[in-house]
Amino acid sequence: MGEAAAASDPAPAMQTARGRVAPPMPWRTRLAVMAAGYLTDATRRADGTINRRLLGVLDKPVPASPTPRSGVASRDLTIGGDDPSAPLPLRARLFHPSPADSGEATRPRPLPVVVFFHGGGFAYLSASSPSYDAACRRIARYAAAAVLSVDYRRSPEHKFPAPYDDGLAALRFLDSHPDLAAGDAHHSPTTPPIDVSRCYLAGDSAGGNIAHHVASRYASNPSAFARVRLRGLIAIQPFFGGEERTPSELRLAGAPIVSVPRTDWMWRAFLPPGADRAHEACSPDAAVAGLGGRESFPPVTVVVGGYDPLQDWQRRYCDALRREGKEVRVLEYPDAIHAFYVFPEFGDAKDLMLRIKEIIAGGGGGE
Secondary structure: OOHHHHHHOEEOOOEEOOEEOOOOEEHHHHHHHHHHHHHHHHHEOOOOOEOHHHHHHHOOOOOOOOOOEOOEEEEEEEEOOOOOOOOOOEEEEEEEEOOOOOOOOOOOOOEEEEEEEOOOOOOOOOOOOHHHHHHHHHHHHHHOOEEEEEEOOOOOOOOOOHHHHHHHHHHHHHHHOOOOEOOOOOOOOOOOEEEEEEEEEEEEOHHHHHHHHHHHHHHHOHHHOOOOOEEEEEEEOOOOOOOOOOHHHHHOOOOOOOOHHHHHHHHHHHOOOOOOOOOOOOOHHHHHOOHHHOOOOOOEEEEEEEEOOOHHHHHHHHHHHHHOOOOEEEEEEEEEEOOHHHOOOOHHHHHHHHHHHHHHHHOOOOO
16 A cells, blocks of 8 residues: 555544544544644643643634635724723634625625634633634635634633623624624725624534523623624534533543543633532533523524534533523534534534534524
8 A cells, every 4th residue: 555545544433442432534633633632731730720821832823814715804803992891802803705706896795793602611722723713714604604703711810701701792892883894994895794683603612602601691681782683503512511420421531622631620710619510601401591581592503423522411401492492403413523623624524514504594593
């Protein structure tokens, strides 16, 4: 067998004494997945803090690109600088697909907007991390939507409820900037504006948890928003938990990216002092309690992966939403690891982009 053929061969499925914990994947993907786990383990200090300097080297941020790349341009914004109720100015990255060159001088139709929250256990990664810059670029391109990726404050420096406050600040920012164009003032008049009345919340892992809690806060007082209307919530393998170990956590011990020791550390870093995992930030039942009376809570799409140790908690989240009478659609990917969609070489990653496109085109996400 030649070198080229060997390099393209998939790595074998990851195995432990309990059985298979990941599907076969290309060697390059296997190395990237291992690097993701190394990033968290190598930067955690014994005193419960994170070595942010080392993290900045291992997760080197990529700049925004006003010139379109892969059909999508981006620029960085500051959120909350003119809002006295905002906790502090926040950064966000706005992605927008390039307008089609139709030869017409008329302004194109406004774009729906996806407010996106990255994963990383509340503690890691950012809107400018290479993996999330690329993922948001793909969402914008496939869904023909603007994507506002929020650089929320991270734990352990900023515990609950900091990222939820930041997510709500992002919605207030959109509400107070209804004429925000997807491009900046130097773009042509054909640059699509944003339609904040077609707003979606999305996120993966911890970002899916944040998206839920921001939607819940919005729904508790929708009249506070003059223009923003939530049309859907896309929770990609959302991060919830509890004190006990679920069957999927036990069965998939040793799975890539997510492990019980890592998630234990992340909950300690994020939850307020003295809180256990019955807390509303962690427990799916507590997070959903009372939503039955909040009519403005949007339809939910939950993405579940068959090789994700967190899948049992995600299914409990779906069950809790249904008990509250909320619309839920579950997208099952039996061969998907946690965070699979940030690796475009997985076929399921493209399929998810197509499902997100359908959700936004259809104006919702529930059954």
